[in-house]
Amino acid sequence: METVRVFAPATVANVACGFDIFGFAVDQPGDEVVLTRRDEPGVTIVAILGDEGRLPREAARNTAGIAIQKYLEHIGRTDVGVDVILHKQMPLGSGLGSSAASAVAGVYAINELLGRPLSTIDLLPFAMEGERVACGSAHADNVGPSLLGGFVVVRSYNPLDVIRIDTPTGMHATLVHPDIEVNTKDARFILRNEVSLKNTIIQMGNVAGLIAGLMKPDYSLISRSLVDVIIEPVRAILIPQFDEVKQAALDNGALGCSISGSGPSMFALSANAEIAQQVGKAMQEAFLSVDITSELYVSEINSQGPKVLEPVSNLTV
Amino acid sequence: METVRVFAPATVANVACGFDIFGFAVDQPGDEVVLTRRDEPGVTIVAILGDEGRLPREAARNTAGIAIQKYLEHIGRTDVGVDVILHKQMPLGSGLGSSAASAVAGVYAINELLGRPLSTIDLLPFAMEGERVACGSAHADNVGPSLLGGFVVVRSYNPLDVIRIDTPTGMHATLVHPDIEVNTKDARFILRNEVSLKNTIIQMGNVAGLIAGLMKPDYSLISRSLVDVIIEPVRAILIPQFDEVKQAALDNGALGCSISGSGPSMFALSANAEIAQQVGKAMQEAFLSVDITSELYVSEINSQGPKVLEPVSNLTV
Known part of the structure; x- marks a missing residue:
């Protein structure tokens, strides 16, 4: 068998x-x-x-x-x-x-x-x-x-x-999953079907910047490009304490922080494991300040797949 | 002095x-x-x-x-x-x-x-x-x-x-300026202020693909990414024979072809000088078929600036 x-x-x-x-x-x-x-x-x-x-x-x-x-x-x-x-x-x-x-x-x-x-x-x-x-x-x-x-x-x-x-060697991801639930279909439903040309241009600039930053690699450019003006402002309302958790990540040295997929998990990227751990701790504390417990995962970008x-x-x- | x-x-x-x-x-x-x-x-x-x-x-x-x-x-x-x-x-x-x-x-x-x-x-x-x-x-x-x-x-x-x-060594640009005039302010005025989320996603994919294609470098990826679903469909109407000129470029081996800035010039990118010249000739002929004369410029990507x-x-x- x-x-x-x-x-x-x-x-x-x-x-x-x-x-x-x-x-x-x-x-x-x-x-x-x-x-x-x-x-x-x-x-x-x-x-x-x-x-x-x-x-x-x-x-x-x-x-x-x-x-x-x-x-x-x-x-x-x-x-x-x-x-x-x-x-x-x-x-x-x-x-x-x-x-x-x-x-x-x-x-x-x-x-x-x-x-x-x-x-x-x-x-x-x-x-x-x-x-x-x-x-x-x-x-x-x-x-x-x-x-x-x-x-x-x-x-x-x-x-x-x-x-x-390719991604920079040593870059680590922090994932924090708060113990609340968001339905993926709902998270998609609240999005607008139209985007202003202005925001499309801003988003395209960040898309180009993130790819260039990862490939060069250039951590400062990655950080400047981890910005979402289209989806995050809408979906963030589904995640209690979103602004505080994101700010905690940035204050502790994360390159950027946003929603993972359609949430409610949030992710951050950091230049090394130590920062990524510290960022995770700070994000969990920000959720805990409104009594939301969470799971924390810190790892490198997985290069192998299955x-x-x-x-x-x-x-x- | x-x-x-x-x-x-x-x-x-x-x-x-x-x-x-x-x-x-x-x-x-x-x-x-x-x-x-x-x-x-x-x-x-x-x-x-x-x-x-x-x-x-x-x-x-x-x-x-x-x-x-x-x-x-x-x-x-x-x-x-x-x-x-x-x-x-x-x-x-x-x-x-x-x-x-x-x-x-x-x-x-x-x-x-x-x-x-x-x-x-x-x-x-x-x-x-x-x-x-x-x-x-x-x-x-x-x-x-x-x-x-x-x-x-x-x-x-x-x-x-x-x-x-960075761009791939040897990649050449073909510029064809038809002897007609488009006012830049008009070309901007006809654009819609809103873009569908669907087209924004398609365009972001091509933006990411073009940067990755240029940096890897990967000519096939560059070619697949030289696609504009937002601006070109609107502005192309300002350029007589646009579709035919573009098709002539692609038929002659260009990686892609679109409007240069707000037009009326059109550009193509090609893997080498020989293709870029042939592409230019074909684009000029397509304009000439409706009695539009044009100027042709073929060169590498300029890396020096002024x-x-x-x-x-x-x-x-």
Whole structure:
């Protein structure tokens, strides 16, 4: 009986100025998927750990399940059957790309199980189908970086065009997940459909500046460019204490701080691990000042994407 | 009697996707300014060559004159007097940054004449004042690249933040100026004040892709990113035969083709000089098919910005 266990990283989408086009992966948290091949065809979710029973067990409605199903249909291997164990290791609805990490881990695992018939980049459309189930649209700004690692630009959706950008060695991300919940669909619903040309120009300047800053690299330019005049001013109202948490990050040396994905998690980028830790502590304290507890994750930008882990007995059920 | 003669390059602003934030300089055409110090204070335009009498001779209304005046006021040297000869070497109102080149040449020349009290980047605000006189607003997407050379991002106007981006060696620009005229103020007036969020996202993707493509470098990515869904569809109607000229450029191997600044000139970028020449020929033929004659300029991206030339006797009057 063949078993593959895969970890896929959490991701920060949007990254301040890059709504729907930027995302980066982190070393932790992330989700794990264990796939075990069996004789009968079909994809069966046999267990989900860590979701407090909130995620659908039906494969066609589960992000990992649908990604695996779409993959098997595409390569013409609907004869294959797998049991799926999904080990959620991060909060749901957190803005940390939880559904993307599960979908990526699932599709990466099935590709491994079958001897890698597809290259990693070619797995993207199937992971995006997982996003469609979870979020209502097939976005790539979480699945892209979770699958490819690093900082990713979704240059175009039609046709799909995903580009990986180098990031400065040593740059660390701070993620703070406050123990409140924001529905991704609501977070999208409150956005205006029109943007002033003036703000479009400002945002384009920051998009260009952030890419140039990451590639040169130039920390000051990265910092000046981590500014969002379009989305953050609208969505920040969904996060209690947003201004204070952001200010705490900046006061403690962060290059920038904004909403991770559609929130409520917030992220900061810092020039090194020490600053990133200090920034995280200050952000948590700012949430705590209004009695909101939170989880803190500090890591480098993940450059690897998904990775195959040794199967462990305590994940089987 | 001290004399300085300076050349400043023409520029392509916007560069398809980067409205108001991108610009690059070319080796030719460009404008020349000759400054001669004299005893009495004040800035006097003693001659303008090549403008068919159309530019204002009053220093306070001339882009080079006002740039020099603002510079002298800033450094507290209103005791200095200069005679200015402006040699226009490109068509006016062409979208090739004619007013910017004159302003840059003027302010660069006065700084040379006085022994470089300011660094080159610090000359930018005075050149922008020249743009304010010419265009009604102090834009930097022509004066930035004309002054600094290369490909420039105006990340922010407030505060002014101008970044230079490396471009691939060998990449050539083709500029075609059709013998028709578009008023820059009109070209701005027809733009909508609002942009759909959808188009903002598409444009941001191309902005990010173009910067990444130039810096990696990656010609295919540059080509895929030279797309403008916001400005070009509106302004193209001001240029007869726009679609045919653009198609001719692409059919002949250009990486991309769009409007230079606010037009009517069009630019293309190509991977080498040979393609750039062929592209130019095809673009000119497409204009000629509706009896529009044009001027063609092919050159590398100018990396130097303004340069001091030997004074020549035939420029004095």
